Amino acid sequence: MTLGSPIQVHDKTDILKLFEESAIAAGRVILDIYRAGAEVRLKSDKSPVTEADEKAERLILDALARHLPDIPVVAEEEVAAGRIPDISGGRFILVDPLDGTREFIGGHDDFTVNIALIEAGKPILGVVHAPALGTLYLGGAGKAEKLAVDDTDRVTARRQIAVRPRNATPSALVSRSHNCDATDAYIKKAEILERKAVGSSLKFCLVAEGVADIYPRFSPTMEWDTAAGDAVLRAAGGMVTTEDGAPLTYGKCIPGLRVFENPAFVATGRLRERG
Known part of the structure; x- marks a missing residue:
């Protein structure tokens, strides 16, 4: 991690950078397990979970605890285990370490790592990383970008993105x-x-x-x-x-x-x- 510790909560650019780096690191863990084959279990709600979900979430939570210790984190596997932090202050982080677990299990590449900062009920910063596709999207702090991430986890390109105009055949x-x-x-x-x-x-x-x-x-x-x-x-x-x-x-x-x-x-x- 290239950022100092801790990060100030008002510095949205540094928080977004932390999310980006954490998602890429989690994506590496997920890819290694994806390529080796993952054992699948069922949670109490009958949804699938794998070692990749759990290891990626732990990596992300550890990074957030080091750099943003004062912001509570709501993470999918933590909630499944009954560990829900107090978010009454209105600012918190949401983490899905492996969104699209069924895609991951089925051998499809469109699974993602998701990290977002919420303030007053709104998602103001977010990173979505698709490690098998070598693609990362980020939004907030005045920008929306699509990044290319190579096999060594290095960001090789960034470009701004925007929604397209209305068209007759949506x-x-x-x-x-x-x-x-x-x-x-x-x-x-x-x-x-x-x-x-x-x-x-x-x-x-x-x-x-x-x-x-x-x-x-x-x-x-x-x-x-x-x-x-x-x-x-x-x-x-x-x-x-x-x-x-x-x-x-x-x-x-x-x-x-x-x-x-x-x-x-x-x-x-x-x-x-x-x-």
């Missing part, structure tokens, strides 16, 4: 592993003819860089699944809203849902008119 992204009838019905009602199935939080990032226009999600997600991608998309000019058009928020405890569970949402890049 395209939608859906979950490869978690699509549902309600999502299909939304796409049909919106008369969207082009659609593609993609795993993990990459769907937010593809909308953010203008590859697609909309990602509707009506099957369950948790906040750590969405926060980093949401931050990238917002920084690129898009938005994630609930069915009633309100911005998706974080740190939720909604009646009828689990703590940190999201309601249905729509991620779109077509809120900004350009050109």
Whole structure:
């Protein structure tokens, strides 16, 4: 890690750099296990977990504890183990060490590492790293970027990204592993003819860089699944809203849902008119 310790909470550029470096390091751990083959277990909610999830999360948590000791961290496997920090101060970090575990298990490359900073219910910084694709997206601190990461974990290129203008034939992204009838019905009602199935939080990032226009999600997600991608998309000019058009928020405890569970949402890049 090239950053000093600890990082000041007001220095968003350094925090984003910490997220970037931590995600790349976690991605290396995940890739090593991915290539060697991972043993799969089921958690109490019947969702799969592997050694890669657990080792990547521990690496990220250790880095965050060293550099941002005063910011509580809500991490997927920690929550599964019943360890939930006090986030009443309104500022906290969300970590999904391996989003798209089913993609990882199935041999698909579109799994990601997700780290996001939340303030007052909003994702203000986020990093989404797809280690098998050699790609990292980041958003916040006044920028939205796509990075190329080589086999030695060195960043070889950076470019700014932004959502694309409205077009007459919008395209939608859906979950490869978690699509549902309600999502299909939304796409049909919106008369969207082009659609593609993609795993993990990459769907937010593809909308953010203008590859697609909309990602509707009506099957369950948790906040750590969405926060980093949401931050990238917002920084690129898009938005994630609930069915009633309100911005998706974080740190939720909604009646009828689990703590940190999201309601249905729509991620779109077509809120900004350009050109």
